[in-house]
Amino acid sequence: MNLVLELIIDNLEYVSPQTLVLPMRIHVHKHVEQFAYQRHVRPGSVPLAYLENEALDSRRNLLVVDRSYLVPENSRRVLESRGQQDRVNSTAYTSSYKEIAATNRTYVDAGGRRRPLFYRHELPDGVTECTVHRIKNGNRIQVEAGVDIDISTQSVYTNHLNHYDEETGAYSVYFVQYSLQDGTGGRDILNPQPVAREAGWEDIDLSTGEMIDTYPLYTRTSNNGTWSFHFNMGGNWYIRPVAAGLLQARRPSGRDPDEPWYIRFTNGDVSGIANDQTRRYWVPEFDEQPFLPYKPLVFSTANKFLQVSRKVLVATRGTIEVDPDAGLHLDLEAYDADGVLVRAFTTDQSKADTRYSNTSIYWEAGVIDSWDSGSGMVFMNTHILRQWTVRGNYYYRADDLEYTAVNLNPLINPRVRDSMYVFYCIPGTAIGDQAIHHLLVSHDGVILECSQTAGATYPSLQLLDDDVYNPGTVIGMKYWSEIDQNTFTRLYTVGFDNTNAYLVLAEVSFADRSLVENQEYVDVRQRGEALDPDERAAAYASNYRLLQSRYGYGEDGQEIPENGVMILDVPITVLEEYGGDLQDQQVQQAVRRHMPSAGYGVVRYTYPQSVLQAESFTPGIVDLTWTWEGPGLQYVLDYSNNPEDAWTELYDVTPSRGEVSYQHQDLVSGSALYYRVSIVENEIRYPASDWVSIRVR
Amino acid sequence: MGLEDLVFEDVAEAEVIFDPLRIQSAVSRTVRVTNQGEDDLHGLGMYLQSGTSLGDLDAPADNPPETDYQDLLTWGTKTDGGVTLAGGMKLTLPQNIGANQVSYITRTAGATARNKLPFKDLAAGESAEFSILLETPSGVTSRRLYINLTLE
Numbered sequence: 031m032n033l034v035l036e037l038i039i040d041n042l043e044y045v046s047p048q049t050l051v052l053p054m055r056i057h058v059h060k061h062v063e064q065f066a067y068q069r070h071v072r073p074g075s076v077p078l079a080y081l082e083n084e085a086l087d088s089r090r091n092l093l094v095v096d097r098s099y100l101v102p103e104n105s106r107r108v109l110e111s112r113g114q115q116d117r118v119n120s121t122a123y124t125s126s127y128k129e130i131a132a133t134n135r136t137y138v139d140a141g142g143r144r145r146p147l148f149y150r151h152e153l154p155d156g157v158t159e160c161t162v163h164r165i166k167n168g169n170r171i172q173v174e175a176g177v178d179i180d181i182s183t184q185s186v187y188t189n190h191l192n193h194y195d196e197e198t199g200a201y202s203v204y205f206v207q208y209s210l211q212d213g214t215g216g217r218d219i220l221n222p223q224p225v226a227r228e229a230g231w232e233d234i235d236l237s238t239g240e241m242i243d244t245y246p247l248y249t250r251t252s253n254n255g256t257w258s259f260h261f262n263m264g265g266n267w268y269i270r271p272v273a274a275g276l277l278q279a280r281r282p283s284g285r286d287p288d289e290p291w292y293i294r295f296t297n298g299d300v301s302g303i304a305n306d307q308t309r310r311y312w313v314p315e316f317d318e319q320p321f322l323p324y325k326p327l328v329f330s331t332a333n334k335f336l337q338v339s340r341k342v343l344v345a346t347r348g349t350i351e352v353d354p355d356a357g358l359h360l361d362l363e364a365y366d367a368d369g370v371l372v373r374a375f376t377t378d379q380s381k382a383d384t385r386y387s388n389t390s391i392y393w394e395a396g397v398i399d400s401w402d403s404g405s406g407m408v409f410m411n412t413h414i415l416r417q418w419t420v421r422g423n424y425y426y427r428a429d430d431l432e433y434t435a436v437n438l439n440p441l442i443n444p445r446v447r448d449s450m451y452v453f454y455c456i457p458g459t460a461i462g463d464q465a466i467h468h469l470l471v472s473h474d475g476v477i478l479e480c481s482q483t484a485g486a487t488y489p490s491l492q493l494l495d496d497d498v499y500n501p502g503t504v505i506g507m508k509y510w511s512e513i514d515q516n517t518f519t520r521l522y523t524v525g526f527d528n529t530n531a532y533l534v535l536a537e538v539s540f541a542d543r544s545l546v547e548n549q550e551y552v553d554v555r556q557r558g559e560a561l562d563p564d565e566r567a568a569a570y571a572s573n574y575r576l577l578q579s580r581y582g583y584g585e586d587g588q589e590i591p592e593n594g595v596m597i598l599d600v601p602i603t604v605l606e607e608y609g610g611d612l613q614d615q616q617v618q619q620a621v622r623r624h625m626p627s628a629g630y631g632v633v634r635y636t637y638p639q640s641v642l643q644a645e646s647f648t649p650g651i652v653d654l655t656w657t658w659e660g661p662g663l664q665y666v667l668d669y670s671n672n673p674e675d676a677w678t679e680l681y682d683v684t685p686s687r688g689e690v691s692y693q694h695q696d697l698v699s700g701s702a703l704y705y706r707v708s709i710v711e712n713e714i715r716y717p718a719s720d721w722v723s724i725r726v727r
Numbered sequence: 728m729g730l731e732d733l734v735f736e737d738v739a740e741a742e743v744i745f746d747p748l749r750i751q752s753a754v755s756r757t758v759r760v761t762n763q764g765e766d767d768l769h770g771l772g773m774y775l776q777s778g779t780s781l782g783d784l785d786a787p788a789d790n791p792p793e794t795d796y797q798d799l800l801t802w803g804t805k806t807d808g809g810v811t812l813a814g815g816m817k818l819t820l821p822q823n824i825g826a827n828q829v830s831y832i833t834r835t836a837g838a839t840a841r842n843k844l845p846f847k848d849l850a851a852g853e854s855a856e857f858s859i860l861l862e863t864p865s866g867v868t869s870r871r872l873y874i875n876l877t878l879e
Contacts, residue, residue: 031733031879033758034780036747037795037816037861037872 082550086287093541097534103302115270123259128299129275133225137178146268147187149222160208192405218400219409255301279536283347291438294430305531309457335420345406351425358425364418450539454532460486471509594629602635637716644724652694664710697726732764755860762849772843778873795872802864803831814864
């Protein structure tokens with residue numbers, strides 16, 4: 031027994047502890063907490079909430095207002111109403127439009143009328159017969175009308191085009207099914223190319239220096255605002271203008287929130303009367319794009335492909351140029367939901383079975399079956415899973431300029447969210463200058479930014495010119511006003527009294543179509559002050575005291591037997607009297623066999639037990655309830671006047687679920703009764719629960 | 728267990744001792760121990776152990792418990808060995824036979840359970856008194872120590 035002593039030496043001189051107040055500056059260092067939105071939970075960060083919103087999409091979230099119709103010759107509606115189809119029997123043709131569709135192939139329709147076919151699908155060599163099928167939303171229909179199959183020229187002439195509506199998912203895809211001379215067959219997606227196209231360097235007969243005349247070609251020259259076309263063969267020609275020759279804005283090819291959204295402008299060349307003068311609107315900077323391998327081909331990487339059906343993909347750009355024989359290959363990479371590469375496809379046979387970078391994925395050749403350059407559709411020989419993201423590297427025939435000076439993705443360029451971008455074209459631009467420029471207009475209509483620096487034929491509109499204030503700047507000017515005459519629109523654009531006649535092509539602003547009600551929110555907070563389950567082993571190893579804390583075994587610590595005592599839980603069903611094969615002594619020996627000699631084992635038999643409660647609120651009645659211990663168990667209720675004497679069975683039940691109850695009635699008030707519950711399972715009656723006593727009211 | 732039934736009482740205050748008993752140097756303090764158990768206790772002895780109390784917030788120990796324990800043993804050993812004139816803890820303990828035994832706590836007597844100082848047997852319900860004196864060793868400045876005095 032201990033007696034604690036406080037010994038004080040020389041009490042008279044002992045000075046009790048004094049307090050001294052010291053002035054202190056307290057520096058509180060608090061870790062900077064940062065609330066961030068992340069796609070994955072990084073180690074060390076604490077997840078608070080999971081938010082899921084509809085992803086931004088350039089198709090849906092960019093409002094592009096087309097203003098290019100202000101010059102009538104550049105209006106798409108005028109082209110469609112005025113530019114009807116012409117038929118000429120000549121090798122020369124003149125049009126006010128730069129781009130035309132021309133053909134000398136015709137077919138006779140069901141009404142007996144001769145109609146032109148503007149597109150041609152090239153069949154493989156050796157085709158003996160073929161048919162054209164259309165697959166629309168899963169239904170396969172053989173196409174008879176509007177198709178002319180010419181085996182002699184290995185061609186299918188048609189006006190049909192493959193179509194896919196991204197908004198609704200509706201599609202209409204044509205397939206050409208054919209048989210070859212060797213008896214085999216095949217199926218390709220329809221790849222309609224213009225019957226007649228502009229001649230290029232590859233269409234020159236090197237022996238004669240003349241244009242090849244075995245397939246339709248034409249040359250094009252500009253002539254004071256009109257275009258002259260010369261064909262390489264005579265006969266009847268059917269010609270109609272197409273909108274690709276107009277100068278118009280196109281939506282960005284990038285769709286996702288993590289892609290850049292660069293607006294595109296077609297390589298149009300339009301001449302027309304604007305502000306009382308003939309002016310030419312064209313895009314000289316188109317020729318300065320990085321063409322690869324030659325103009326007008328451009329190589330583009332990591333472009334997203336959308337899924338039309340299980341085997342058909344479509345490029346978001348809309349056009350691709352694939353020609354494996356000419357080295358213009360298409361590579362596709364499929365990624366799973368976690369961004370891990372799962373498959374890689376290519377049209378390049380030399381890459382087949384080679385490793386993709388340092389992964390375990392190998393390039394697969396022969397899986398990309400066929401493609402449609404005009405619509406960007408690709409037909410695969412394998413199923414593309416819905417959860418894959420497919421990206422591809424390919425060449426495309428550029429017919430537009432990607433305006434990379436402005437990224438319209440609001441996540442990358444926050445200015446898009448509350449401002450408007452105005453894109454305009456300066457007429458009569460010299461070669462080497464830039465025709466298309468942009469303005470940044472604030473939400474209250476004031477110009478904040480202008481990209482127009484001085485060119486050969488136009489002045490600078492920026493704030494500074496050689497670091498000196500530019501009095502001709504439009505910065506700070508209103509873009510448009512009903513009242514103010516000094517606005518950009520009145521001073522510079524087509525349709526007003528000025529000599530500049532800039533053509534506004536598009537006004538682009540961000541459309542926030544999100545609704546808070548559509549946001550998915552899940553609270554993922556965890557109870558704090560807890561060890562990360564993945565770090566638990568390392569935490570215990572570095573600080574073993576955590577085991578005996580609430581982070582480990584609990585606040586009471588690990589249950590350990592004192593004096594070497596070990597409690598050994600054994601199911602009672604091992605005993606013979608409860609359906610087993612062993613006697614108690616055998617169990618004792620068995621469980622103690624491998625115990626340390628200094629230990630003392632105590633065998634505790636376990637079995638299902640109910641917790642019994644009794645109440646008596648009504649005279650002569652006792653209400654009993656006991657807990658349900660599992661399905662398929664029978665509960666036997668006994669009672670007695672003396673727990674040392676015999677027990678009488680009162681009630682038995684096999685409930686499906688829930689607390690069990692029984693009411694014992696017609697009892698003598700004031701008497702003391704004892705109750706207990708036994709559980710019977712598979713005809714084995716386990717020992718009874720602890721009995722409860724109650725005095726009847 | 729019988730030893731758990733030993734109760735210490737401060738004779739001067741006539742109170743059972745629960746908190747550390749304050750003993751000033753050079754002032755002897757008498758303590759009564761009572762065997763309130765049902766068993767007679769034999770072979771009792773008293774010895775010193777490192778204090779289990781560090782004192783309260785207003786009166787903490789000046790040194791760690793082990794330092795206090797060792798210092799007391801050193802002082803008592805030096806005094807008992809004649810090196811110094813005074814210093815250490817002196818106990819006056821009742822015996823079974825004969826007068827009370829007065830002895831310093833030294834490293835060889837009263838420092839551990841093995842060399843505990845003999846104490847008279849206590850029958851069930853019997854009490855005995857002993858006294859504690861702390862001598863100030865020379866050269867030691869004012870100091871507060873906490874120590875455990877064990878009877879078993």
